Amino acid sequence: MIPTKSKSKHHHRSSVAAASSPPNHRSSTSTTAQNDDVIQEEWRAAAISGGTLKRVDPESGTNGWASPSGDLFLLRGPNFFATKSKTPSGQYLLQPCGVDWLRSTSKLDHYLSHPQNRIVNALKKSKSKPFIIAINLQIPGKDHHSAIFYFSSPESDPVQPGSLLHRFIQSDDNFRNSRLKLVNRIVKGPWIVKTAVGSHSACLLGKALNCRYHKMQNYLEIDVDIGSSKVASAILHLALGYTSSVTIDMGFVVEAQSEEELPEKLFGAVRVCQMEMGAASFVQTPSVKKVSISSNGKLGGEAGNSQNGDSLKSN
Structure with missing residues (x-):
């Protein structure tokens, strides 16, 4: 197609405008984005190392965590409802930003509101304001333990409005309970653990266990109470006897339940490598003070440990 005269003029004006721009003008946007990415990576590196x-x-690692390839997880593919076929998930939707293995005298609920929580305190100081999803697996016992996995969405690539993950974040607890899925893979471990847990299994966490959701401006924490199921507790306590010889992959996904929601994608995954129970760091459970969170979900100072106000309700 031969361009019309008017189009040629328009193209010429655009070229002139671009040519007459200050030398640094065209690179300022990309430079800002690069700087934001650097800040984000610095924040994430600090969160991981902390x-x-x-x-x-x-x-080969032991007593730690790693990021397994998303392709190791087979999830519902684009034609799942017609063919029941599953496909490798591929890259996670969110980035891993650290794991905490904690011990306390009572259950750690809403740990991101803990006054000394390192993730929230780092967010308050950082110019980067990513969105965080924290999965808090609460393990009952004489001493309470929590394995907390953090995943973040950088400001330069936020969770897309209208996406299934965005709906999960913004929806009510009934929707979340019907969609939050855990996919397990036993990478290494004795036969008894593989038999009890299943070498490759999936379940809707909100259907099998009590889950509590704490949605604030910059994060969503999901507290998964393993003690709420006698079966899950029994299996877990059997597995805990072999933790130093077990490596397990855990993938987290919002389950697709209609064709337009396919294919499924992991929003995050973690490999727990032969973790030692005694390696958990002790955390004092706050009894009086917590980080206050205003009704619009913004982080504030310290406030009373009330659970009745709108500021601490899930939404």
């Missing part, structure tokens, strides 16, 4: 469970080599 975790109480250290990052290790995914193949």
Whole structure:
């Protein structure tokens, strides 16, 4: 097609405008984006290194965590409802930003509101304001333990409005309970653990266990109470006897339940490598003070430990 005269003029004006721009004008946007990415990576690196469970080599590491390939997880593919076929998930929707392995005298609920929570305190100081999803697996016992996995969405690539993950974040607890899925893979471990847990299994966490959701401006924390199921507790306590010889992959996904929601994608995954129970860091459970959160979900100072106000309700 031969361009019309008017189009040629328009193209010429655009070229002139671009040519007459200040030398640094065209690169300012990309430079700003690059700077934001650097800040985000610095924040994420600090969050990872500050975790109480250290990052290790995914193949040979012990007593730590790693990021397994998303392709190891087979999820519902684009034609699942017609063919029941599953496909590798591929890259996670969110980035891993650390793991905490904690011990306390009582259950750690809404740990991101803990006054000394390192993730929230780092967010308050950082110019980067990513959105965080924290999965808090609460393990009952004489001492309470929590394995907390953090995933973040950078400001330069936020969770897309209208996406299934965005709907999960913004929806009510009934929707979340019907969609939050855990996919397990036993990478290494004795036969008894593989038999009890299943070498490759999936379940809707909100259907099998009590889950509590704490949605604030910059994060969503999901507290998963393993003690709420006698069956899950029994299996877990059997597995805990072998933790130092077990490596397990855990993938988290919002389940697709209609064709337009396919294919499924992991929003995050973690490989826990032969973790030692005694390596958990002790955390004092706050009894009087917590980080206050205003009704619009913004982080504030300290306030009373009330659970009755709108500021601490899930939404």
